Amino acid sequence: MSFLKKALGAVGVGAAAVDTIIDAQGVCRDACVRGRVIITGGMAQQTIKTLEIAHCCNYQQVLSSETSEGETTSQRVSEVCELSRFCIAENFVIGEGEVKAFPFELPLHISTPLTIGKTENWLETDLDIDFSLDKNDRDIFSVLPDALSGAFFNTLETLGFSLTEVACETSSQADIDVPFVQTFEMKPTTGDYHSKLDEVAFFFVVDSTGVDVFLEIDRRGRGILGIIADVLDTDETRLQLRITPDGVNALDDVVDHLLAETTARY
DSSP, rough: OOOHHHHHHHHHTTTOOOOOOESSSSEEETEEEEEEEEEEOOOSSSEEEEEEEEEEEEEEEEEEEEEETTEEEEEEEEEEEEEEEEEEEEEEEEOTTOOOEEEEEOOOTTTTTOOTOOEEEEEEEEEEOTTTTOOOEEEEEEEEEHHHHHHHHHHHHHHTTTEEEEEEEEOOTTOSSSSSEEEEEEOOOOSSSTTEEEEEEEEEESSSEEEEEEEEEEEOOOHHHHHHHHHTOOOEOOOEEEEEEGGGHHHHHOOOOOHHHHHHHO
């Protein structure tokens, strides 16, 4: 090995490079993301300390401030959350020009947000190697609903609702282990609830045995009682629904009954 190759490798020129390839661009939240990391050796043999993959997502942090006139204003700032990190390999040698492939199968974090709207998910691959100029790789992939969350979306669509807004923002929700919550809003565009409800807003809390859906149902004002509800801000009903694999087949009837019971009060 020439002195020039050693010298260039020592300052990152011609060092090992990393490239992560994801097998499928769409992954369900209750599944694993699979792929392989390709490491290509540079101009000289090098020792890799660690090869790690982090699963990251973005969310919006809501910052409030007060103006000189005493009014409260808010702005949204994009933040990054590292949901999980995995060590794929450690303490190995990559030879000059050598190509090594490391397959991986990584379970998604239980609170992974769905890839809808401005929310993104990606894998960040980090090659711990001295002085390398190309030791990181960022690969975006889509996260699709898990089976139970997907069943709830399907139920609302069957009842005539369409998705209108998605937000992934900071939250102090006590029973989740990430700094954000992803909320969804669906409006009735057809069906029985088109003239009865304004919208249904909800978010999911997923655990190992099922999904809790926290709902806020906004009723459409109907006559004098509806007007009073609007004025008093009592036209919103907050409910919680538990979905498990055993009960998913009856989900359409359960949600329909819940919405019908809510609209019947006014």
